[in-house]
Amino acid sequence: MNRAVTHTLATLELTECTYREIERKLRAAGYGHLFVQCADGSAAIDMTGIAIAIAPHPARPYCTCGGGGHPSYCEVHAA
DSSP: OOOOOOOOOOOOOOOHHHHHHHHHHHHHTTOGGGEEEOTTSOEEEOOTTOOOOOOOOOSSOOOSSTTTSOGGGOTTTTO
């Protein structure tokens, strides 16, 4: 007998950019099982047991545009 296990998640809406950054890091770390599809067809990340922290700022400027994006927003290429 198969039973569907369901539970309710509190949802914190993020910008797509932020969501994709979290998605990229979790998938790279092997946490692909955290990605769920909601009843309405939208995607979500069940982060039960995972905390979010602010990364320490690097000691020197770092490229945030990928070397060819928007230099005016990049600490390296705007200088």
